[in-house]
Amino acid sequence: MKRVALIGADFAPSSLPPALRLRFFVSHLREFGWEPTVITTDARHYDCPLDPEIERLLPAGVRVIRTPAFSRRLTRLVGLGDLGARSMSHHWRVLRDLCRRGEVDIVFIPVPAFMPMVLGRLAHDRFGIPYVIDYIDPWTSEYYWSVPRAQRPPKWRAAYAMARVLERYALRRVAHVVGVSRGTTDLVRQRYPWLGEADTTEIPYGGETGDWEYIRCHPRPNQVFDPADGGLHFASVGAYTEAMRPVLSAFFAGVRKARAEAPELARLRLHFVGTSYSTGRPCVAPIAREEGVEDLVDERPHRVPYLDALQLLSDAHALLVIGSAEPHYTASKIFPYILARKPLLTIFHRDSSVIGIVESAQAGSVISFSAEHPLQEKTGEVAQRLRELAALGPGYEPRTRWPAFEAYTTRAMTARLAEVFDKVLARHSAAESEGTSLAYSMEARR
Numbered sequence: 047m048k049r050v051a052l053i054g055a056d057f058a059p060s061s062l063p064p065a066l067r068l069r070f071f072v073s074h075l076r077e078f079g080w081e082p083t084v085i086t087t088d089a090r091h092y093d094c095p096l097d098p099e100i101e102r103l104l105p106a107g108v109r110v111i112r113t114p115a116f117s118r119r120l121t122r123l124v125g126l127g128d129l130g131a132r133s134m135s136h137h138w139r140v141l142r143d144l145c146r147r148g149e150v151d152i153v154f155i156p157v158p159a160f161m162p163m164v165l166g167r168l169a170h171d172r173f174g175i176p177y178v179i180d181y182i183d184p185w186t187s188e189y190y191w192s193v194p195r196a197q198r199p200p201k202w203r204a205a206y207a208m209a210r211v212l213e214r215y216a217l218r219r220v221a222h223v224v225g226v227s228r229g230t231t232d233l234v235r236q237r238y239p240w241l242g243e244a245d246t247t248e249i250p251y252g253g254e255t256g257d258w259e260y261i262r263c264h265p266r267p268n269q270v271f272d273p274a275d276g277g278l279h280f281a282s283v284g285a286y287t288e289a290m291r292p293v294l295s296a297f298f299a300g301v302r303k304a305r306a307e308a309p310e311l312a313r314l315r316l317h318f319v320g321t322s323y324s325t326g327r328p329c330v331a332p333i334a335r336e337e338g339v340e341d342l343v344d345e346r347p348h349r350v351p352y353l354d355a356l357q358l359l360s361d362a363h364a365l366l367v368i369g370s371a372e373p374h375y376t377a378s379k380i381f382p383y384i385l386a387r388k389p390l391l392t393i394f395h396r397d398s399s400v401i402g403i404v405e406s407a408q409a410g411s412v413i414s415f416s417a418e419h420p421l422q423e424k425t426g427e428v429a430q431r432l433r434e435l436a437a438l439g440p441g442y443e444p445r446t447r448w449p450a451f452e453a454y455t456t457r458a459m460t461a462r463l464a465e466v467f468d469k470v471l472a473r474h475s476a477a478e479s480e481g482t483s484l485a486y487s488m489e490a491r492r
Contacts, residue, residue, distance in 0.1 A: 047081045050467060051150045053137055053166075055130040055159040057086035057110065058100045061352035063251075063378070064156050064182055067226075070254055070456035071154075071463055073105050078464030083149070084110045085140050087133040091115040097351035099264075103257060111140050130159020138165055145173040152221075152467050153177040160185040160209065163216040176221035176474045178466060180249075181230050185209045214238065221470045224249050224463065227399070229374040247466050250399075252459035253381030253451070257356060266357045270317055270346060273361040278314045278436050280391075281362035283355045284379045286321040286329045289370040293393055294330060296421035297368060298337035300428020305339070308433050316343045316366070319358060323349035359386040364435040365410075369394030371421075376400060381454055384409040387443045389435050393428070407451040409444055411435070 052072065056065040068084065075082045089096055091114070104110075113136035118127050144150045153166050153175055163185075166177030217223070217238050223246045225231035231246035271279050286294075305311045316339075318330045326347050334343040350358070359365060365388050367377055373395045380400050383390055390410025394400045397416070404412050411431050415421045452458060 047076070048079055048151050048467070048471065049081050049083065049149055050075065050152045050154050051083050051085060051141055051144055052154045052156075053085045053141065053162050054156055055087055055128075055133055055162060056092060056094070057084055058104055059089055059096045059098045060092050060094055061097055061100065061349070061355075062094050064158060066352060067156055067180075067182060067251060069100070069104065070252060071460050072108055073103075073254070073256070074457045074460035075464060076105070077457070078461055080464055080467055082108060083144065084108065085137050085144075086110060086112055087115050087129060087136075088112045091129065091133065093118075093129055094349070095351060097353055099353055100351075103260060113137055113140060128159055128161065131161045134162055134165065137162060138168060141165055141169055142172070145169055145175055150175055151471055154180065154463075154467075156180040156182060157185065158183055161212065164212055167216045167219055170219050170221075174478075176470050177219075178222045178224060178470060179216065179220050181223065181225040181234060184230065184233050185213050217241065220245075221474065222247065222466050224466060226250055226378055227374070227376040229376070247462065249459050249462045249466075250376065250454070251378040251381055252454055252456035253385045254456040255385060257353075257382075258385045261353060261356045261360060265360075266353055268357055268361050269350070269354065270319060270358055271315065271344070271361070273363075276313065278311070278363050279317060279361070280314065280364045280366055280435070281317045281319070281358050282366040282368060283319045283350070283358055284321075284377070285323065286318075287370060289372050289375065290368055291333060292371045292421055293368050293415075294333045295337060296415075296424050297366075297393055297428055298334050298339050299425045301334075301339045301342065301432065302337055303425055304429035304432040305342070307429060308436070311432070311436055314342050314432075314436065317346070317358070317362070318343065319346045319355070320349045321345060322347040356382065356386075359383065359388065362386075362388055363440060364389040364391065364438070367392040367394075367400070369398055369400065371395065373397040374399075380404065384446065384451060384454075387446070389438050389442060389444060391431055391435060393424070403454060407447050407454070409446045409451070 052068055054068040056062045058069050072082045113133055115133035153169050155163050155166050157163050163179050169175040170177055223234055225248055228248045231248055235241045235246055322329045328345045328347055331340055331343050331345040334340045365383050367380055367383055369375055374397055376399045380403055392404055393413045396414040401412055401414055404410050413424055413427055415424055
């Protein structure tokens with residue numbers, strides 16, 4: 047069986063998105079001929095709340111190597127508090143030893159954390175091992191150049207300069223780039239023109255059906271609302287970005303209209319959880335206040351553990367997925383929302399891939415907007431859809447086309463990744479063979 051070393055600063059029992067993505071891939075790689083070895087950090091060094099129960103979701107026998115990390119207190123003295131930076135040298139020692147023993151055919155590095163992508167280049171230069179980098183978020187960003195100086199983080203300039211140097215170094219010899227969306231990989235190719243379209247592949251998160259089987263067999267306490275209190279609990283779990291503001295404003299305007307037209311919506315409660323876990327400050331409730339519906343909104347800015355989030359979705363009367371004003375914004379959370387088997391309302395730009403995913407699986411209601419049909423025109427449609435969702439019984443389950451959704455499972459996404467690995471390894475082997483043949487030919491001529 048072919049062997050891949052996956053490097054992640056965070057892994058189970060972390061609930062951070064990169065840790066979840068790594069676990070999803072590890073859960074299915076063996077089915078496609080790849081034996082995974084995870085190189086990660088001892089959980090006592092993690093910066094996020096831990097959920098030990100997540101480790102029960104790991105496949106039996108998966109090889110996980112956990113390393114120490116330098117103290118954040120010490121590394122902050124040189125401006126590096128990130129776990130990826132604190133564990134990088136420890137991860138390199140493990141990767142180096144695996145490569146020396148011939149136990150690695152490909153190195154796979156999801157980012158963030160960003161600095162560990164350099165380890166792929168080191169393994170390539172020292173041992174000739176090909177490496178693949180998986181972008182969940184972009185590293186080099188021009189965003190803070192466009193905002194007032196007062197809004198820029200104190201060390202942003204230094205971080206930006208380091209990102210430009212190290213990312214270029216890492217990507218110069220990368221065998222392939224993977225990203226959670228086409229927009230993500232397009233940004234990377236635009237920045238580094240030696241990467242062509244054939245060098246990148248879009249692989250979204252996907253939905254892990256096994257996690258839902260687990261949570262239904264092992265329910266957890268709901269810390270946000272009581273699903274049996276007679277309220278109409280609509281839930282949205284995930285981070286807020288400023289590009290969502292116009293979409294949320296239009297949504298809350300529709301909520302205001304729906305409540306005025308349907309008095310029974312007085313029981314409506316809108317729960318927004320994990321909206322701004324980095325700052326802990328409410329950001330959705332102020333927008334609801336501007337639209338006059340703050341009394342219906344319960345915002346919990348802090349992140350909740352992954353399995354708690356699944357429980358919230360499972361207990362809700364209906365689910366909300368609020369999109370962005372950006373045309374190609376893709377919400378990875380759409381997959382677990384569909385697997386929750388709950389009434390679903392999504393509001394996204396017409397060009398977002400979320401629209402096609404929901405419509406192809408017939409998994410929920412879609413409200414789309416565009417320059418020709420702006421958000422301001424959608425207030426009535428939002429109100430109508432909210433009334434329809436509120437009228438559904440508590441046990442209602444959408445008639446989702448599950449065969450169509452199969453293409454969006456984590457197993458299907460892992461199949462895509464394994465195909466990337468196979469192509470990279472075949473190309474690498476061919477290049478090695480060509481190099482060996484050339485060496486023999488040159489020796490014969492002597």
